[in-house]
Amino acid sequence: MDTYETLQQSYKEILFSFLQKKNEQSLYDAQQFSKKVLEEKVSPEEIVSIHLEVIQELYPDIPPETQESFEFLLEVMIGYGMAYREHQILRNRQKELENEIDVAANMQHTLLPSEIPDVEELDIGVITVPASKMSGDYYHVIKDANGLIGVAIADIIGKGIPAALCMSMIKYAMDSMPNSILQPGELLESLNRTIEQNIASHMFVTMMYGSYDPKSHIFYYGGAGHEPGFYYSEQQDRFEELYAKGLALGISKEAKYREFSREMSEGDFVVLLSDGVTECRTEERFIEREEITALIRKYKHLSTQKIVDNVYRDLERWQEFQLRDDFTLIIVRRKFKENK
Amino acid sequence: MSNHSCIEIANEWGIVSARQAGRELSKEIGFGSVDQARITTAISELARNIYLYTEIGKIDLEEISDNHKNGKVRGIKVVASDKGPGIENLRDVMVDGFTTSGGLGAGLPGVKRLMDEFDIESIPGEGTTITTIKWLR
Numbered sequence A: 001m002d003t004y005e006t007l008q009q010s011y012k013e014i015l016f017s018f019l020q021k022k023n024e025q026s027l028y029d030a031q032q033f034s035k036k037v038l039e040e041k042v043s044p045e046e047i048v049s050i051h052l053e054v055i056q057e058l059y060p061d062i063p064p065e066t067q068e069s070f071e072f073l074l075e076v077m078i079g080y081g082m083a084y085r086e087h088q089i090l091r092n093r094q095k096e097l098e099n100e101i102d103v104a105a106n107m108q109h110t111l112l113p114s115e116i117p118d119v120e121e122l123d124i125g126v127i128t129v130p131a132s133k134m135s136g137d138y139y140h141v142i143k144d145a146n147g148l149i150g151v152a153i154a155d156i157i158g159k160g161i162p163a164a165l166c167m168s169m170i171k172y173a174m175d176s177m178p179n180s181i182l183q184p185g186e187l188l189e190s191l192n193r194t195i196e197q198n199i200a201s202h203m204f205v206t207m208m209y210g211s212y213d214p215k216s217h218i219f220y221y222g223g224a225g226h227e228p229g230f231y232y233s234e235q236q237d238r239f240e241e242l243y244a245k246g247l248a249l250g251i252s253k254e255a256k257y258r259e260f261s262r263e264m265s266e267g268d269f270v271v272l273l274s275d276g277v278t279e280c281r282t283e284e285r286f287i288e289r290e291e292i293t294a295l296i297r298k299y300k301h302l303s304t305q306k307i308v309d310n311v312y313r314d315l316e317r318w319q320e321f322q323l324r325d326d327f328t329l330i331i332v333r334r335k336f337k338e339n340k
Numbered sequence B: 001m002s003n004h005s006c007i008e009i010a011n012e013w014g015i016v017s018a019r020q021a022g023r024e025l026s027k028e029i030g031f032g033s034v035d036q037a038r039i040t041t042a043i044s045e046l047a048r049n050i051y052l053y054t055e056i057g058k059i060d061l062e063e064i065s066d067n068h069k070n071g072k073v074r075g076i077k078v079v080a081s082d083k084g085p086g087i088e089n090l091r092d093v094m095v096d097g098f099t100t101s102g103g104l105g106a107g108l109p110g111v112k113r114l115m116d117e118f119d120i121e122s123i124p125g126e127g128t129t130i131t132t133i134k135w136l137r
């Protein structure tokens, strides 16, 4: 017996029992039956046809008008059948697309540093979470031959796949940068030229780049239109804005980038963030920058990785687990001597 | 060929005649009521395209048979042809969701699914021929 006949048989039994007893049990069976036929991908017009055949079998002398009315209904249901079949095909196609995006998202993940280099003088914590599968945030932490530590955070304007494609270019541009230019001003200028040549005119990238010299404890930094970060001074127990004026990358070939510097005392730390952090919002309002520093302060006794994880967790909960933009938060702290 | 008919499609009446001829032939061949309705719908869609997008065209209906491993199988062959403007972007047209009318699952991809075999030949400026077959199981 093929599936069609089996289905017809069980439809007949359920319908017959319903017509005899008119009870809820048969209606429950009907519900289960409809799940079954959906699994078997039976389309609506076939159900009408089954119904008609069963009725003819059970009640051979129903008026011909009633019988013919089911033929008419069957005709009307053909359109639903076509829509149903298209729906199945589109559903499969959506699954394929999602799989493709998952693969791409995994590939994108490999563009980010697999681990933070171990640096004696610094404690570095990083968290990055994409709003959807693909991210437009990029970060990078390296230690060069001279012992300088470079930290970059970048936000590609736009989200999703276009941003992700652009990110791979930035990654390769940074990797092919000669080791000798870890100085922020020079690095941003060089990167800007590469990006300007390689991306569409409507796209651009904001970046904050810092490099720390463990010998002098000086943190040099420069910015390209990026969200300001924070500088925390342990001695004064105070947060300051870490602002570096500069044109976003990819806008003008000639852009120049100023370099700023801060001498870091023990316990001082630098906070770099993407606008997904500052543009967090609750139901009714945006979260203020002071609230972010207050959160960081709350966890400041912890390791920097624990700080960024906790801040993310709190902000995620405040906005009811709906990230509107890619979220990246980096903290770089000069360690205290005693726990070196 | 004994079971062969040709319906000219120049207006909406032609669509109805083509449907009618298709339903009768498929019934004669032995298709069940669901398949009769599907074949008729496919013919209807093809005829409607001729009516909408060309001046004139025709639908040919024919009973066919083929030797299968389980013996002879019968089927219906529907050929819709016209000397209209042709279809430029065949690939797009055969993708679900393309139809201008936004018809859910209808249009040419829908016809393809209603039938067993589907072939389209179209030369821009010269015309379109769509051949489609449904086999009786």
Ligand SMILES: Nc1ncnc2c1ncn2[C@@H]1O[C@H](COP(=O)(O)OP(=O)(O)OP(=O)(O)O)[C@@H](O)[C@H]1O
Residues within 6 Å of the ligand: B045, B049, B050, B053, B054, B082, B084, B085, B086, B087, B093, B098, B099, B100, B101, B102, B103, B104, B106, B107, B108, B109, B128
């Ligand atoms: N015989 C034809 N000659 C010229 N162009 C055609 C012909 N048949 C279809 N087309 C073109 O192909 C397109 C797609 O046709 P299809 O039947 O799939 O969808 P539709 O007619 O736009 O919408 P629907 O059929 O869902 O109401 C049409 O919009 C029309 O431009």
Ligand SMILES: [Mg+2]
Residues within 6 Å of the ligand: B045, B048, B049, B107, B108
């Ligand atoms: Mg059409």
